[in-house]
Structure formats: structure tokens, C-alpha cells
Amino acid sequence: MAATRRRRGKTARARGQSARDAVYEALLEAIVAGEYGPGERLPGERELSAKWKASRNTLREAIRRLEHSHLVSTRHGQGVTVLDFRRTGTLELLGPFLQYARDDREKALVLLDLLEPRLHIIEQLLALAAKRATPADFEALEAAVARGEAAEATGDPAAVAAAQDPWLQALVDAAHSLPLRWAANPLLHAVDDLLRRLPYLMPMTPSFSEYTRGVLDGLKRGDVDAAVRALRHFHVTADEALRAALAPDGDRRG
Amino acid sequence: MAATRRRRGKTARARGQSARDAVYEALLEAIVAGEYGPGERLPGERELSAKWKASRNTLREAIRRLEHSHLVSTRHGQGVTVLDFRRTGTLELLGPFLQYARDDREKALVLLDLLEPRLHIIEQLLALAAKRATPADFEALEAAVARGEAAEATGDPAAVAAAQDPWLQALVDAAHSLPLRWAANPLLHAVDDLLRRLPYLMPMTPSFSEYTRGVLDGLKRGDVDAAVRALRHFHVTADEALRAALAPDGDRRG
């Protein structure tokens, strides 16, 4: 009952967010937004902990996360250096980058450059799923298709967007490949996160459920080519719409 | 001059490694090796800090890293729960997994499943590099090719293996795609790490320098197909050798 009580302070802490997370998020935003450039040195831990009104230990836990995100590098006695995350980052930075980066044009380019790799990885998932899917996997895929059909029936883009992740997760399961799953995880997570915030990016015109149904049928018949065709038919149209939407103007924030 | 002094204790600390890193590495190994299964709860922070002879604050910094590696999940008041990293992990776990996992057969399967995604991502890099490479990129690629030729002249697999990373990095640079670079980073890092520990995995028979030379020539002429052919010629042979080597027996530790 006391959960709705707000905390005042220079940095409004979201509900349930710990001080550590708040500091991490703040520094993450500062770096991705370019307030600290590559090669630059962060202020000392004592100074930062004073600035963010957190103890030095808490501040350090946040720094540890920054380090693990390849945003900074720490050397004993020398301080914390900001890395060039464009060079050193991983796909886990996609979400934060799309949220915090200042240059809207660059963000659009990143989004555009995301489309092909995503399509390629899904194609690889299909190829492996065709070889390795078990009956249980087919059941899960069937359920995901059904969920997509139900979502599409509501006519709500957000519902369809929400149905995409279970479908892709089922595909990942069916591929039975650890490396592929590990490669796909940050990408799917970022896309899911993006669609959750901007559901209007989910296209309604090429039918999502027809696409998934087509892929599933292809897989069941062992006809990978048919599955890939269904996949491409959807993405060629959907991705083209995205390219058109992203090219001219920027995006909206949540 | 005092750097070679060893520290005694139940956990020998590698040179220059901090207590935090030692604890992180130990817990990482324990989880990846399966000593703590998915869903299981880790001992409390107080207990762990006693076990590893580190203060609770230091221990917590290590846990923060485990959390960021998707190995554990922490909830206030409830403890630290081990996640199913096979499901939740990312490519950054490749190195630790290949180093610490117990099941040699599973590790071999992971290595095998790595070959195709790697080839695919390099093909994507080629496609983009063909469109986007600048004169500076070509210079860097040329230097990488030269380094490969020099390495090959020594006849030392380790030297050739060490020459592979700069080549791939130059390719990544030339592709000018943040998402692709971010996807490639953990993969290339894991492969580089692997080859550094097991250089005999680097094949000498399909000439590495001929491959890179062929790719570079193709790129310069804008002939992507030729570049891809050179790439595939190398990898078809090299990867097949790897598959043959990995299928029967296990691997050796460094």
C-alpha cells in the first residue's frame, strides 16, 4: 500500500528501482547520449557517489555493470575510462542506444541495419528447426501461431506485436542450438522491447498469422524453402514499410 | 618486481587478478559447470563472502556481474536464484562455457553449431563492406592481409590464428554497421580467445592469406560473389576439418 509513495530528489526513482539501478541507468544514459566521450575519464568514485547521493559501494556496483556493458574500463589507480561503445558494444546495447542516443538519424540507421541481420538469423533458425524440431516444439509453435491469430483478430497492433516474441522464442527453442539462441537473445529482446514501446511499428498489412502459419506448415512438411518463402514474403513487405517510415522523420519517445 | 609474488589460499589468484574477479570467476565456473542448477538458490551473501574470504561488498560486486551475464537473478528479500543460462545467456558466455562446462559432447556440439552462424555473419559483413568500404578501410584490410601472409610464412598456426582477428576486425570496420558489429563482437572475441588457447584448431591447409587476398580483391572490384566464393572455399574446407576433429574425441584444456 506504500508502493505508490514517490521519492523526491534530483533523480526521480522509478517504482521499485533500487538506487544502484538508478545510478547505472543515469550513467548509461549519460554515456550513450555522449555526455562523456570515448577516452574521457569519469569523475572519481568519491565525487560520483556524492553527485548521485549514493554511497561509494553502491556507486561501485553500478560501475561494475557499466564495465560489463563495455561502456567503461577501470584500472586500479588510474580511474574509470569511457570506452567507444560503438566499437566495443554488443547487441545488449541496442535497447539503451535506441532509447538514449541523441542523433535521431543514427538511430534510424541502426534500426535499418538491424532488419537484415534479424531476417538472416530467423532464416538460420528456420533451417535448424526444420532439422531438429520435436513434436513438443511443433506444439509450441502451433500455440504461438494460434496466439498470433487471436491477436490479429483484435485488430490491435500492440497485441500482434506482443504475439511476435512467443513465436520467435518457440522458433529458437525448436532450433536447439545454444550459439544461435545466445546470438538471438539480445536481438529478440531489443526488438520486443522496441515494439512494446512503439507498437505502431508492427505492421498489420502483411498478415502476421498467415506468415507464421505458412512457416509452420513448411516446417511440418520438411519443406524449408516454403517456410523461408513465407518468412521473406512477410519481411520484405514489413521491413520495406519500416524503411519508408524511418527514412524521412525521427521517432517518438515513450 | 613484486608482481611474481604468489598469494596462498584456497583459491589461487591469477596474476593481478582482483578478489572481485576471482570470486566472479569462481562462481561463474561453479554455475556453468552445473554445481548450481537452474532454479536453485545460491547461499546467502554473508555465507558466500565467508566462503570466499571476501567482504560482503566485494562479493556483491561479483554477484552484480553474474547478474549481468544472465547467470543469476536477484530479488530483494528472497535471495539469488540461478538462471538457466542455456536459455537466458548471450554469446558472451561462449568463452566461459567452452572453458568450464563439464559435458565435452555438449561443448563439441556448441562449437559445431557455431560454425554456420559465424560463416553467415561474415557473409553479411562482406555484403555490407562491398557497399560501404572506404579507401581507409581498404588500407586496413590490405594491412590485415599482409599480416596474414607474414604469419603464414612462419608456418606457425598460432601466428596465423593471431592474424585472423585483425582481419575480421577490419572487415567489421569496413561494414560500417553498428548492429552487425555488436552482433559480431562477442562471437569474434570468443573465437579469438578459443584460438589463442587452442591454436592447433587453426587450419594451415586452406591458405588463410589466399582466402583473405581473394576476398579483398573481390571487394575492391565490387564483385561480392567472388569475395563470398573465396570466403566459402576457405571455410568449407576449414570447418569440415574442425567438424571431423570435434566429432570423435573431446578437447584439451589450456
Added chain:
DNA sequence: CATAATGAGTGGTTGAACCAGTTGTCAAGG
């Protein structure tokens, strides 16, 4: 002029205390 000592600044580590959620226990009240 080369070299060694120094000191200031940095991150690394410690231990104790306290705050804050979560959960099971158990007695009071229905």
C-alpha cells in the same frame, strides 16, 4: 643528468551497522 623517494589521487577492500523486502510461525479473534 639520471635516479630514487615522496605524496597526492585513483580504484580495491574491509567490517560493522542498519534499512527494507519476503516468508513462515503462531497466537488471538472470528
Added chain:
DNA sequence: CCTTGACAACTGGTTCAACCACTCATTATG
């Protein structure tokens, strides 16, 4: 008997103050 609520015993979250260890620029020293 069952429900309810206070409580106790966990758990992680946070803070503080002090000290250790490393790096580097300065300065004294040979």
C-alpha cells in the same frame, strides 16, 4: 475450525569510515 495479523527470522540493499594498493607527477638526491 479457519482466518487474520503481529512477529521473528531470514534475505538482499545501503551506508559509513577507514585502510590498502596502484599510478603518476613532483621533487629531492646521488
